[in-house]
Amino acid sequence: MKHLTESIPIRRMPFPDEIVLPLRQHAGRPAQLLVSEGDRVERGDKIAEADGFISVPIHASAAGRVTGIGLWPHPDGSVDTAVRIAVEPFSPQIPRPRIVPHWDGLSPQEVVAAVQQAGVVGLGGAAFPTHVKLLPPDGVNVELLLVNGAECEPYLTTDHRVMVEYPQRVHFGIRVMMHTLGVDRVIIGVEKNKPDAIRALDATRPADLDVTVLPLTVKYPQGAEKMLIQTVTGREVPSGKLPAHVGTVVQNVGSIAAIAEVFETGFPLIERVVSVTGPAVCDPANLIVPVGTKLRDVLDFCGGLSDDVAEVVLGGPMMGACQPDLDAPVVKGTTGIVALTQAETKPKDVHPCIKCGRCLDACPVYLNPQRLGALAQAGRYEDMERARLMDCMLCGCCSYVCPSNIPLSQLFALGKAGLRRRKEQAA
Amino acid sequence: MRGVRLELTAPPHLKAPDSTRRIMWSVVGSLVPVIAVATYFFGPSALLVIASATAGAVLTERLLGDRGSLGDGSAAITGLLLGLILPAGLPMWMAFLGGAFGIGFGKLVFGGLGQNVFNPALIGRAFLQAAFPTAITTWPAQGVPWGQLRGDNFALPLLSPNAPDVVTAATPLGLWKFEAIPTDIGGLMLGNTGGSIGETAGLLILVCGGYLALKNYLNWRIPVSIFVTVAAASGLLHGIDGARYPGPLFMLFSGGLILGAMYMATDMVTSPVTNTGAWIFGVGIGVLVVLIRTWGGLPEGVMYAILLMNALVPFINRATQPRVFGHGRNEAPA
Numbered sequence: 215m216k217h218l219t220e221s222i223p224i225r226r227m228p229f230p231d232e233i234v235l236p237l238r239q240h241a242g243r244p245a246q247l248l249v250s251e252g253d254r255v256e257r258g259d260k261i262a263e264a265d266g267f268i269s270v271p272i273h274a275s276a277a278g279r280v281t282g283i284g285l286w287p288h289p290d291g292s293v294d295t296a297v298r299i300a301v302e303p304f305s306p307q308i309p310r311p312r313i314v315p316h317w318d319g320l321s322p323q324e325v326v327a328a329v330q331q332a333g334v335v336g337l338g339g340a341a342f343p344t345h346v347k348l349l350p351p352d353g354v355n356v357e358l359l360l361v362n363g364a365e366c367e368p369y370l371t372t373d374h375r376v377m378v379e380y381p382q383r384v385h386f387g388i389r390v391m392m393h394t395l396g397v398d399r400v401i402i403g404v405e406k407n408k409p410d411a412i413r414a415l416d417a418t419r420p421a422d423l424d425v426t427v428l429p430l431t432v433k434y435p436q437g438a439e440k441m442l443i444q445t446v447t448g449r450e451v452p453s454g455k456l457p458a459h460v461g462t463v464v465q466n467v468g469s470i471a472a473i474a475e476v477f478e479t480g481f482p483l484i485e486r487v488v489s490v491t492g493p494a495v496c497d498p499a500n501l502i503v504p505v506g507t508k509l510r511d512v513l514d515f516c517g518g519l520s521d522d523v524a525e526v527v528l529g530g531p532m533m534g535a536c537q538p539d540l541d542a543p544v545v546k547g548t549t550g551i552v553a554l555t556q557a558e559t560k561p562k563d564v565h566p567c568i569k570c571g572r573c574l575d576a577c578p579v580y581l582n583p584q585r586l587g588a589l590a591q592a593g594r595y596e597d598m599e600r601a602r603l604m605d606c607m608l609c610g611c612c613s614y615v616c617p618s619n620i621p622l623s624q625l626f627a628l629g630k631a632g633l634r635r636r637k638e639q640a641a
Numbered sequence: 642m643r644g645v646r647l648e649l650t651a652p653p654h655l656k657a658p659d660s661t662r663r664i665m666w667s668v669v670g671s672l673v674p675v676i677a678v679a680t681y682f683f684g685p686s687a688l689l690v691i692a693s694a695t696a697g698a699v700l701t702e703r704l705l706g707d708r709g710s711l712g713d714g715s716a717a718i719t720g721l722l723l724g725l726i727l728p729a730g731l732p733m734w735m736a737f738l739g740g741a742f743g744i745g746f747g748k749l750v751f752g753g754l755g756q757n758v759f760n761p762a763l764i765g766r767a768f769l770q771a772a773f774p775t776a777i778t779t780w781p782a783q784g785v786p787w788g789q790l791r792g793d794n795f796a797l798p799l800l801s802p803n804a805p806d807v808v809t810a811a812t813p814l815g816l817w818k819f820e821a822i823p824t825d826i827g828g829l830m831l832g833n834t835g836g837s838i839g840e841t842a843g844l845l846i847l848v849c850g851g852y853l854a855l856k857n858y859l860n861w862r863i864p865v866s867i868f869v870t871v872a873a874a875s876g877l878l879h880g881i882d883g884a885r886y887p888g889p890l891f892m893l894f895s896g897g898l899i900l901g902a903m904y905m906a907t908d909m910v911t912s913p914v915t916n917t918g919a920w921i922f923g924v925g926i927g928v929l930v931v932l933i934r935t936w937g938g939l940p941e942g943v944m945y946a947i948l949l950m951n952a953l954v955p956f957i958n959r960a961t962q963p964r965v966f967g968h969g970r971n972e973a974p975a
Binding site: 523525540565568571579584610 | 967
């Protein structure tokens, strides 16, 4: 599946006519609006400010004029506040000149502030503000920086291409992170199905740093944070705790390259690499896409969709969300646009559970999805919680292997949401 | 691209190719060679009995089961397996009744596929054993002309079958238990001995079941633990008193052990879902088989061993829940 785009070099996509920037593109509080309708913005200008520490600002990804602020389809399936910018057709799209501080002279707090101001979030999909991870909680001793280049979702090749094409930038980002976190040891974990990425990172390894490139078994969900930590260090992150509790900070390669860019060019995060792939995309590609470009424009640039398209998924096909509306924009956390055909997605008959036990073998966190599924169908949510439902990361492995096609991870997503809602109401 | 119709489904958007249907029909397919060899050894009687048991099972599922549940193949498996563990000379109406009882009381009363506690084929067999103790222990001898019936297969329902004009013989286990006569191991492996229709050809069943294990359609831990336990326990007894207790090879290849271990104990619905549980389940069956065969009143114990362990499966499942990632071994549930 990755073969569709894994050897296609990253290209830059032309600017679309209109950019739509939702204020909520990251985990944490949505950004607070700074512009109003009719304002003229340059590429890279801040249009919304971070709201607190666990939040980041949002920047205009193209020069143009703000034509509207209002509700717009959000790629998570909802409708949310977004800023629409009509892109200036004759602008050279050159960002304002910036003074780039030299990272070496900055204190960790100053690096953290600079990364936050650049709006950098985790580019692996979760979009957690990156600067938060650069400031470990008090009393926690971080010994290892673990760079996540696993990219275990089928079809996606953005991290892969970044590692192959910009290994120096990744290493520079690692250098900045080591300086900020005060760690001496770095391991870059890359699944073995990306030998060119492993070679590229290994060949450009700085001699003065303790950086190891570690080839990993190809096994979904290898790139899930807690799985990766266990594979590399052998330590389990306790349930409900952060990786820092086992002395580790995990950062996705793409985010590290974004940190590097902040200190190389002063550029905020206004574009990202997106894999546009899947059997229903006419001309699959790895593209640098301005954040806020509508899915429709990206797909059009890739030759459009084939006639037998059934689903357009944002992110990987295991955990990504189906898109009802191609007017939704690419956001900072969009790793890929995967278009699947009828052949792959055609609905399958659901049969009774035959207790084959495959879901237990498949579950990476050793839950009993068979029992959880039976409890979910009986509506016994409290019992599901006792059976550790909240440790489920919704990776989809159980649904994938279930020969009876029981929608286990969907039931678990509903159960988790229901339990969370009940807690909020109780609080 | 305007007007493209997009579907919305929950993730994951990809699916492994295996399906319940494919698993069930693969089991049926893997039984075809076993049925063929059974027919070679027991003549047309074998086919008549297997067909009657299957008809009983399938018709009951069709009449009383959920709509469309025939297609999943599980009723066919129950019928075929029941047929394979009956003697060739059994009247067809009894086999039919056994199949109907197995599906009706062994499966449908619990709520259909996936809900039953006991293996339905063995429930059918246990019912027949209780209802018709003589007929079900009348074993035709081998070596009669192929085309000859091995008993009064066409006996009318509820009438005593005519005295069979075919030679009957004890099974190897019966010979050992009641007359202390050993049976040649080569014959046990190939299948030209007395016994139920489909249980005599041990080596062939191992190959067919092995295929299913390779495809991951059965949990290999169950037959392996049964075989190892039976071999170890009988080896120990044989070592203590070789004249009184048969050796491990005889124990493994006689009676219904191999068929039971490969096809009945591994029934996914009635065996543990955890792999640790599968080991416990298999060891339990092995111990019970040796106990019943050695000290019980019956020469054979595979059926009761599996049924007894079936009853323990919910407890085994509960006791062998895996430790969830990130939780301590002794941590109290949240």
